[in-house]
Amino acid sequence: MSKGLPYAEVIGDPIAHSKSPLIHNFWLNALDIEAEYRKTHVTPDGLAAYFLERRGDPDWLGCNVTIPHKIAVMDFTDDPGGVRARIGAMNTIACETGGPLVGTNTDAGGFLQPLLRDKWRGKSAVLIGAGGAARALLFALASLGVPDIVVMARDAAKGQALLDRAGVKGRVIGMGDALPPVDLLVNSSPLGMVGQAPLALDLSPLPEGATVYDIVYAPLETGLLKAARGRGLKTLDGLEMLIGQAALAFDIFFDATAPRERDEELRALLMAA
Template sequence: MSNSLPYAEVIGDPIAHSKSPIIHNFWLQALGIEAEYRKTHVTPQGLAAYFLERRADPDWLGCNVTIPHKIAVMDYTDDPGGVRERIGAMNTIACETGGPLVGTNTDAGGFLQPLLRDKWSGGSAVIVGAGGAARAILFALASLGVADIAVMARDPAKAQALLDRAGVAGRALAPDAPLPACDLLVNASPLGMTGQPPLTLDLSPLPAGASVYDIVYAPLETPLLAAARARGLKAIDGLEMLIGQAALAFDIFFDAQPPRGRDAELRALLLAAG
């Protein structure tokens, strides 16, 4: 692709595993839009220089943000939607030539899409992790009116801070705490991702109608999801949130609605990519 095309990208550390370019470029091609979407490795130390360089590039439309930058990028962006206060993490940054960097969060909306589609109506949830994705997911669940939410994290004080920010009177749990009975278990941590230790939890406390949602998508079938399926529980894989949040970001970057009627074809393409 020509470097003169308008482009957006995803940044993170690591970034090689990202499937976002497959998604966005599939949609761009389907819609005949002359633009491209890339992935770029950016370390925490290189974040300031990255934004300085990109803001000078008239072809740059913005970026998606993945681990570990979702909190740090807030230092570089304007926040007209109050995302800092409401969620405390950003995953989408848009830029118009000569204008400010505007940050928002499409993780929350992307996370909710499969739950809303399935008409999920549970009253309790456990979130594993306390990073940027967990912040968006906690906000999303609170917006659905889920009042009984526990956050399980290596640092229970950080988990409690997330609950306090969201105004949820939930519980902060240590990683070795027994899993409470809940209607929805969400892995919002990197555990289970390729190169990371697996998330090993005893799922026996979960009721028969519970759902297990793992936002990790490399690999797609994580040990957690395999354990959930073995128990006959509803399993929601990481491509659901990945595609959902990408669709919202695509509209921001390219001012077009992606062709969601081709999601089955897109999933097949993502699975073939490994």
């Protein structure tokens, strides 16, 4: 097979909403790198065939992984960094021609970036969801040393398994339970995303200085963030984590540092898209 333009991509089901191509191609253009970034619809049943086909393509540099594949892709990858044990989910797969598929997770680092930037020093958090994204975010919160972590999940057993895997002595509450008065509320679930059920919560238990962080970015102004702003709480939107994790993946795929000094311009493009 002849060598063409190098490319990476994002896979998921659904995938039409993904803004990752806009981000990566913005950076590629800014740095004058001859490569591209795409999005490809891959169903759970098609995951094995996808990797088999891509491994034979010398132009393919790897892929980012979104809902619902972050756990399933671990069956197809090498794991030199111990991501399976430490996090239990992968969102970035890198490939060198003729070499193995190497999996890692940039969600945790991308999630932490705005909290570290803002010097967040909270002592308690509620994490909504118990899927692949939640695994990375719980790992990130534990790495900050947050002593009081509560998982809000539909399935209590799944929520407890999430805590046990991370070695976190937290607790689980149901989706209909009242929020505890925590310093940080994080939505790692797809609730509130376009095409998904809304996330309706009573935020009144949260203290005045609390932060509400929603990793959903389609729409950018979710119902959760709108309610939080209505209470005067600090908010972090889904573009914060999306851009942060993308920058880490960009370095992996294209061996270049994303020009983060142009974040304001990039955010404007993403909000207009």
